[in-house]
Amino acid sequence: MTYDLPTKEGYFGNFGGKFVPEILIPVLEELEEAYNEAWQDDEFQAEYRHLLNEYVGRPTKLTYTNRLTDHYGKAKIYLKREDLCHTGAHKINNAIGQILLARRMGKDRIIAETGAGQHGVATATACAKFGVDCIVYMGAEDMERQKLNVERMRLLGTEVRSVTSGSQTLKDATNEAIRDWVTNVEDTFYIIGSVVGPHPYPKMVRNFHKVIGDEIRDQLKEAEGREVPDHLLACVGGGSNAIGAFYPFIEDEEVKMYGLEAAGLGADTDETAATLTIGTPGVLHGSMSYLLHDADGQIQLAHSISAGLDYPGIGPEHSYLHETKRVQYHSITDEQAMEGVKLLSETEGIIPALETAHAIAYLDELMPNTEKDEIVVLNCSGRGDKDMTTISNNL
Numbered sequence: 313m314t315y316d317l318p319t320k321e322g323y324f325g326n327f328g329g330k331f332v333p334e335i336l337i338p339v340l341e342e343l344e345e346a347y348n349e350a351w352q353d354d355e356f357q358a359e360y361r362h363l364l365n366e367y368v369g370r371p372t373k374l375t376y377t378n379r380l381t382d383h384y385g386k387a388k389i390y391l392k393r394e395d396l397c398h399t400g401a402h403k404i405n406n407a408i409g410q411i412l413l414a415r416r417m418g419k420d421r422i423i424a425e426t427g428a429g430q431h432g433v434a435t436a437t438a439c440a441k442f443g444v445d446c447i448v449y450m451g452a453e454d455m456e457r458q459k460l461n462v463e464r465m466r467l468l469g470t471e472v473r474s475v476t477s478g479s480q481t482l483k484d485a486t487n488e489a490i491r492d493w494v495t496n497v498e499d500t501f502y503i504i505g506s507v508v509g510p511h512p513y514p515k516m517v518r519n520f521h522k523v524i525g526d527e528i529r530d531q532l533k534e535a536e537g538r539e540v541p542d543h544l545l546a547c548v549g550g551g552s553n554a555i556g557a558f559y560p561f562i563e564d565e566e567v568k569m570y571g572l573e574a575a576g577l578g579a580d581t582d583e584t585a586a587t588l589t590i591g592t593p594g595v596l597h598g599s600m601s602y603l604l605h606d607a608d609g610q611i612q613l614a615h616s617i618s619a620g621l622d623y624p625g626i627g628p629e630h631s632y633l634h635e636t637k638r639v640q641y642h643s644i645t646d647e648q649a650m651e652g653v654k655l656l657s658e659t660e661g662i663i664p665a666l667e668t669a670h671a672i673a674y675l676d677e678l679m680p681n682t683e684k685d686e687i688v689v690l691n692c693s694g695r696g697d698k699d700m701t702t703i704s705n706n707l
């Protein structure tokens with residue numbers, strides 16, 4: 313099977329596309345052209361790779377977990393350590409890639425939206441590194457809940473703009489960022505934080521993260537003499553860390569892949585973010601994908617214990633991989649995620665992010681069905697320091 317998506321128009325099957333105000337169409341075309349050129353350009357690649365190495369700290373380790381493996385007594389479990397990236401999660405891979413592109417396009421004003429603040433911090437970090445002006449839109453409610461990240465962004469020299477419309481959370485911040493972009497397209501580059509938004513963002517962000525899966529291949533070869541795992545797991549919010557790990561293995565049909573989304577209090581309750589489990593297709597923030605709607609077709613407020621999975625949509629490529637069943641998606645409750653945090657902390661001395669903990673929690677289901685000679689790789693998307701308050705309140 314060869315996998316060559318998205319199409320030229322930005323579709324993964326029925327999902328993706330460019331559902332944006334007309335004024336943005338030429339802007340997206342300009343972006344796509346600049347991206348395609350940059351991605352083929354050796355000089356761009358060299359600078360991007362150099363920064364990933366010297367600044368982000370790549371390649372990140374592939375750590376064998378002896379105690380976690382013994383805990384289940386089945387397949388060998390490895391962790392891909394994105395928690396060891398500068399700023400503590402994978403998001404910086406993409407922020408660095410996009411800021412290099414912005415510079416190449418001569419855009420010297422960066423905007424971004426953020427929910428939990430993690431993408432805001434990664435963007436603010438990259439902007440400080442390059443000395444570029446940065447404005448981050450954030451819901452007033454989220455600013456209250458994520459004070460520490462607001463302080464981080466400010467310390468890094470970013471202006472955080474409070475958004476007081478609607479539910480005052482991520483989807484409103486995204487609307488505001490899009491409004492700013494439409495008004496200031498000449499000099500402004502919009503850094504989107506996951507594999508969502510209109511084409512070419514889902515493809516571009518995927519490719520800035522595919523270094524994760526490429527490294528897994530090399531490192532597994534080194535450690536085990538084989539390039540592919542039997543099982544590959546990652547948590548899914550918008551889906552960027554997952555697609556970064558999955559994409560290089562999509563054509564290897566023997567690799568079973570699992571995307572773990574947040575069920576919140578339960579996929580059968582209103583307090584959930586289990587987009588693929590209970591959502592239906594629709595358009596949000598510029599692309600067609602699975603979404604959580606209420607009975608009137610309005611976007612539903614998502615809930616998850618982990619702020620980074622608390623999004624009512626999902627990247628269009630995941631909707632496609634779900635429908636074609638190439639990847640299995642399951643949902644994990646807040647309570648299960650807390651068990652996952654405890655398990656990895658106690659067995660391996662690694663406190664994972666609450667997002668990552670959703671993937672760890674799925675091991676309870678997966679591991680009994682594995683064999684001793686099989687290999688499991690779990691993408692450890694981030695570290696848990698940022699979540700300590702939530703974690704201690706829920707222990």
Ligand SMILES: *Cc1c(COP(=O)(O)O)cnc(C)c1O
Nearest residue numbers: 549550551552553620667693694
């Ligand atoms: C933001 C975040 C996620 C969720 O985003 P994806 O785009 O789905 O990867 C997962 N883990 C961590 C640590 C994050 O910060």
